[in-house]
Amino acid sequence: MRSVENALQLEIPLNAQYIRNLIMAAHGVHDHIVHFYHLAALDWVDIVSALKADPKKASQLGESLSNWDQNSAKHMKEVQDRLGTFVKSGQLGIYANGYWGHPAMKLPPEVNLLAAAHYLQALHYQRRINMVVSILGSKTPNIQNLAVGGVANAINPENQSALNMERLYYIKTLIDEVQGFVRNAMLVDVAAVAALYADWTGYGKGVTNYLSAPDMPMDTKGTTFALPGGYIENADLSTFKPIKSFNDDFFKNGVKESIKHSWYKGDWNKHPFEESTDPNHTGMEYDGKYSWVKAPTFNGKPAQVGPLANVLCMYAAGHAGTKKYVTDMLNTISAVAKTKVGPAALHSTIGRTGARAVRCAVMLDECTNQWNALVANIGKGDVKTFNTPKFPSGEIRGVGFHEAPRGILSHWSVIDDGKIKNYQCVVPSTWNAAPRNGSDQPGPYEASLVGTPLANPEKPLEVLRTVHSFDPCLACAIHMVDAKGKDIITVKAL
DSSP states (O other): OHHHHHTTOOOOOHHHHHHHHHHHHHHHHHHHHHIIIIGGGGGGTTTTGGGGSSSSHHHHHHHHHHOOOOOOOHHHHHHHHHHHHHHHTOOOOOGSSSTTTTTTTOHHHHHHHHOOOOOHHHHHHHHHHHHHHHHHHSSSSSOEETTTEEEEEBBOOTTSSSBBBHHHHHHHHHHHHHHHHIIIIIHHHHHHHHHHHHHGGGGGOOOEEEEOOOOEEESSOOOOEEEEOOOEEETTEEEEEEOHHHHOOOHHHTTEEEOOOBBBBOOEOOGGGOOOBOOOOOOOOOSOOSSSEEEEEEEEEEOSHHHHHHHHOOOOOOHHHHHHHHHHHHHHHHHHHOOOOOGGGSSSHHHHHHHHHHHHHEEEEEEHHHHHHHHHHHHHTTOOBBBOOOOSEEEEEEEEEEEEEEEEEEEEEETTEEEEEEEEEHHEEEEEOOOOTTOOOOOHHHHHHOOOOOTTSSHHHHHHHHHHHTTTOHHOOOOOOOOOOOSSOOOOOO
């Protein structure tokens, strides 16, 4: 969508920008809550160990770290009893795939119980913030309101069939409700886990060139953003160079992809506008082609993307909210660990996890900011949400980018006489899951695993911790289409 708008140099109404921004911010909060609690926390938290905890001590620990009102001893006992029912049944259900009792697990039982309680609470709060996405986008996932030129949301403050003040204030209620959980439970939990696994600040560093996109455009042309983005080289925040607009040549000219080690025809290193995607599976070749993922580079080097890259770039750019949450988290970690922990610890597996929690808090604040901007603009009498696109004859090119929950997402369109001629996606997990590039430099996943200790090679929990810290999605990273319309795979739904 943004790539087509960029090709057309099409301006977007302010209301459409704010609605899009609200959807993206709420989706980011939802994604980050789900990632930590329901996808990655059990790499660190031993659920079975929580059965040995003293609920009163778990409650006291929680209350010493924050004023979250769902940390009572009564609540901890209720959660422990629920976990006990799971274990006694022999069917751990949602907890079935954890490496319980693994020697790399080392949280005290009370911390495990506290985290288990918040795991269950998170199921409620991720659903509440996702309702913002469904109200504005008509459904979630795969929202239905977006269009080239704006959004399909009709605004009428007095009409029950349109986006009115009743719906807008319900959205505000949902945002406010989730604020307490993120600030008083999630940020604290992540800091406590980081402090008690302090040795993991020494693992998972990998690629330290960081790339992120500016996002939340606040004008019609995409030249002013609420959240900054840019590029940091070799972990040095002083090298930060911003990406300033959707037309910034620094980004547009810096991206290339290699297929030297990917299962596609040829061996080239091309700009996305010039690429093709021609599958050619040769089997596993450890010194040759071994992945369906292409290998992106920025200015000729691999780059890590995702919440860590985004947080570091926003921090380097001086974004006030990011600096506050990073400082607060590092102070909490230092207090629990009883030693000073500085920003350098972020370049690690546990740092990526911490950065995701920081970004969650930043995005939740941004939900409020975008809501305020939308309501204020409607209050001025502006209800426009769409500009009609007009496609010229001849070839035009455009790139659209977005700082998605897993990192910078970019789409590259070549349009000829109003029809798509070439379309390439360079998505977050393509950057992070990349095989070696044309210069044989490893991608972030590969580089981050070097030197990782394994307590039990048959149960490689430590590998999962690092890979999960990127929030991997290979389904996002690989895009293939059979132009002849043949079925590639058939799945039977039971």
